[in-house]
Amino acid sequence: MVEFNTRVVHISKDDQIDNGSKTTPIYQTSAFQSKSLEELESFYTGDKRYLYSRIDNPNTNELGRAVAEIEGAKAGVATSSGMSAILIAFLAVLKPGDHLVACWDLYGGTYQLITEELSDFGIQSTLVDFSNLNEVEKATQPNTKLLFSESITNPLLRVENIAGLAALAKAHQLVTIIDNTFASPYLRQPFLQGADLVVHSATKYIGGHSDVTAGVVVGRADLVEKAKTKGVHLGTTLSPFEAWLASRGLKTLSVRMERQVSNAASLAAYLKTRQEIKHVYYPELINGKGQSAIVTIELNDQFVDLSLFFKSLSWVKIIASLAGVETTVSHSTTTSHRALPKELCDKLGINQNVIRISVGIEDEKDIIQAFEEAILKASKKA
Numbered sequence: 001m002v003e004f005n006t007r008v009v010h011i012s013k014d015d016q017i018d019n020g021s022k023t024t025p026i027y028q029t030s031a032f033q034s035k036s037l038e039e040l041e042s043f044y045t046g047d048k049r050y051l052y053s054r055i056d057n058p059n060t061n062e063l064g065r066a067v068a069e070i071e072g073a074k075a076g077v078a079t080s081s082g083m084s085a086i087l088i089a090f091l092a093v094l095k096p097g098d099h100l101v102a103c104w105d106l107y108g109g110t111y112q113l114i115t116e117e118l119s120d121f122g123i124q125s126t127l128v129d130f131s132n133l134n135e136v137e138k139a140t141q142p143n144t145k146l147l148f149s150e151s152i153t154n155p156l157l158r159v160e161n162i163a164g165l166a167a168l169a170k171a172h173q174l175v176t177i178i179d180n181t182f183a184s185p186y187l188r189q190p191f192l193q194g195a196d197l198v199v200h201s202a203t204k205y206i207g208g209h210s211d212v213t214a215g216v217v218v219g220r221a222d223l224v225e226k227a228k229t230k231g232v233h234l235g236t237t238l239s240p241f242e243a244w245l246a247s248r249g250l251k252t253l254s255v256r257m258e259r260q261v262s263n264a265a266s267l268a269a270y271l272k273t274r275q276e277i278k279h280v281y282y283p284e285l286i287n288g289k290g291q292s293a294i295v296t297i298e299l300n301d302q303f304v305d306l307s308l309f310f311k312s313l314s315w316v317k318i319i320a321s322l323a324g325v326e327t328t329v330s331h332s333t334t335t336s337h338r339a340l341p342k343e344l345c346d347k348l349g350i351n352q353n354v355i356r357i358s359v360g361i362e363d364e365k366d367i368i369q370a371f372e373e374a375i376l377k378a379s380k381k382a
């Protein structure tokens, strides 16, 4: 098999529609014609692939297949958002009366999905510290069916021990689902480390250009099939154009990530030298590939004014998202983690001085200068 960077660029074609075009055309259609009742029937026997775009469309199929291929997974399905990817992955495994154990340092939207929505379906949950596998094991119950975590957590960048978690899950006949949004397939491939399903907000590094909201579920073929069926019933399908945009963005994942990770490592090293920054969250090398394209900092409010810091960031925009080619910042307690109870945020260390920096592909020198200027302008000593 060819190497990762080559796989990212050369996604396999769909034989049923391949007409030799270099890129896949956009199949902006809600349905596909059948020339006879026999041909119509062949959709249900599996010979004809396309009938109705909520069920199957060449562009949405291409995105699911592409992420599965580059992550070494068996199958994939694209969805309308990262949240719908997580939802159908959960529903592929969980039934009313079941229980899941999730890491407590979760993205706020996932926290709400688990505590406000799954609970309405009669699905129970326990959130614990996943940096301690004993805690995870202790939280399992006779009705526990799955373990859920993030490969690199949002926003404090804890690197999950996926292999350890998957081994624990297998010992208890549990399913492991990993949200791989922050690492992207470039830094981590959870399926190859034993996860059963991997979910992505393709809105982030997979799309890479902040112009699409999308999600993907990849992993074991049987579970992806179940997730896909849930998605067809619930209507979590991605539109063809959005899928096309995400697939186009995906082709440059390696080169974007290489630059973003390198810029992020330099920015993290610089920020560690500043007394105005109380803490720099930046992980160690992952799989020999790099660290993270996100740097999270905690400002020292003894030295810097938080509000002034945000206003002083010149071309760096305040954006409640991440992973585009531009460097952006977000304020965790008022956006991504607003839904988490304050006591939990306090316990995790997500306080109002925590800022998540999504590092872009600009020149390293300009990025560092923008943050240096903001620190100096917002300095309480100035």
Ligand SMILES: Cc1ncc(COP(=O)(O)O)c(C=O)c1O
Binding pocket: 081, 082, 083, 084, 107, 109, 110, 150, 154, 179, 181, 182, 200, 201, 202, 203, 213, 214, 215, 321, 336
């Ligand atoms: C780690 C993580 N998972 C899932 C999501 C949800 O993705 P989407 O906004 O595409 O639904 C987000 C959104 O920020 C996220 O950060």
